Amino acid sequence: MTPTGHPPLIEVHGLAKRFAVERGLIERLAGRPRRQAAALDGVSLRLEAGETLAIVGESGCGKSTLARCLVRLHSADEGSIAYLGHDVGLMRGEELRDYRRHVQMIFQDPYSSLNPRMTVGQTLSEAIVVNGLRPRAEAPARVAELLDLVNLPPDAATRYPREFSGGQRQRIGIARALALEPSCIIADEILSALDVSVQAQIINLLISLQKRLGLSMIFVSHDLRVVRFLSHRVAVMYLGRVVEEGETEAVFSAPAHPYTRALLAAAPEVGLSRGRHDSAMTGELPSPMNLPPGCVFHPRCPLATGLCRTEVPWLLGTETGRSVACHLAPGRAPR
């Protein structure tokens, strides 16, 4: 609950998701146990109405799994997702349909998420009519409205996805999501396939849509520049856990978790040549099938102590509204 007493738009609590890993023939014959890869391991997050929450992290950190769990493309193994205080896992029938309409996902590759044999107009009006948002006769007018909203020409309705460039296709993907009049958009790496100049057009579109329609947004991305520009709050994930969460500008200007610091230091910046021969972080991501004990970041952490190797640091809030999962974060009781 927020101080005002309203439940947050989306509240995730202790979410865990594991995937079974296929065993090879020899492993099965040898009777080795099934292995599991932990994609999400106790993730808790909150999204307020009208805000943009960014989820950042390297590939394999679980950010896309989290996005997919939120729209119930995956079902979680543990934990809960609440929408306006109602547990999404318990929703059935009408209530679930309502949730699915209100929380819309936009995918990374608009081309593979659009039906190539339907015109843009058909794709959009199908979503409108099936969900009973408008009678069929009024659909074309709504389609024109949607195309205008994402700055596509009206004649786009009669064309097929293949006739559009990457940036325009992403606009179609956004229009498709908006067709359902959602209250929350989950955007999974929607800019990563686009060129910088086109990317900027889409970012501007997202910002103006958020202002006009009061949308909330969960913005999954690995691009730190975009995240800093676009989001109000940011959650940094590492190996299925949230390691730091807080106001975007505060996190970027004073990162508290060693992983956040390393991630920010590794991002190349224009006009900032380091000219040194050491990398910000050594080593690679450990295997999600065999997570290190204690803090998952300790094998790569320059500051790791004995405590970090044995005990999992909880994500704890500090006075400044920041949450950090690190034993060494300032403000933690010394043990």
Next chain:
Amino acid sequence: MERERHETPPAVLSLRDLTVSLPGGAGRFDIVRGVSLDLRRGEILGLVGESGSGKSLTLKAIMRLLPGAMQTRGSVIWKGQDVLAADAGTLRRLRGAEMSMIFQEPMTALNPVLSIGRQIDESLKAHTALDRRARHRRAVELLDLVGIPSAERRLRDYPFRFSGGMRQRAMIAIALACDPQLVLADEPTTALDVTIQDQILQLLLRLRDELGLSVIFVTHDLGVVSEICDRTAIMYAGEIVETGATRTVLSAPLHPYTQGLLRSMPGAASADGRLNAIPGQPPQPAARAPGCAFAPRCAMAGPACSVTDPVLGPVLGSVRAGHASACLRATDLIAEGGQP
């Protein structure tokens, strides 16, 4: 690090009016148009542009890796010899031994059914007179050089056993097997995470310093360019529109397209909290209007811009040596301070 070198050693690689064309419609149309470049020993040159700007094609044209339907004109002079005129035997000797390529996606560039050791060995066998044992020693040495731990054991592993970053290291090891002097890198870090990208960039810098490599680094990321490139050439619609020392090009650009790219990066927002996106899209190569290719998207374009094709050259009034721009109004940009 000193990026702008005072002495200018002679170029090891010179491209002159390199043009690549495709058949289509009524005749042929050019997808790379008159690219001229010089690369010096031990230099990393960034070739920057958006998708379809011709940067990868330029790279492939240097090694003559383009499909037969694409015609290449102009010249690629490598140590006094024109690569475009070289016969098959010379080409075979050049590729791998003197120049080599690092591709964007190591998983598709590596052979999935051969161990990494075999793939390094292939190149050594073709280009050196080393015996089996010496080749093995060299392969171990190479994996060590690119920072792959327990090299001896990893040689027997197949590409799928390597993580993305390790695969890219393995590919760099293969590229370096026969001590090439020129490395052509085609977006080698685009598919990698930032922390791994950082490691690979540092590796390339170290190898350049230790081995004196000359590198052409194709990328679309101006941040990456800023980190590792000594000089930068910006490409738009198949042409180089601006070139110069990286610091100069990025801090005082003299082409509206370069300025637009810098402005459209998040972090350079205007006062109203919006990004300054470049309106419109790059032209299709088959449907190019006369005049400057960027004119339809350019806020500064005047009537002359849609008539006269600008030539890449030094800008009157620019104090920086080697800074060239292909813009009719470049001098006006200096007057504005050349700031992005």
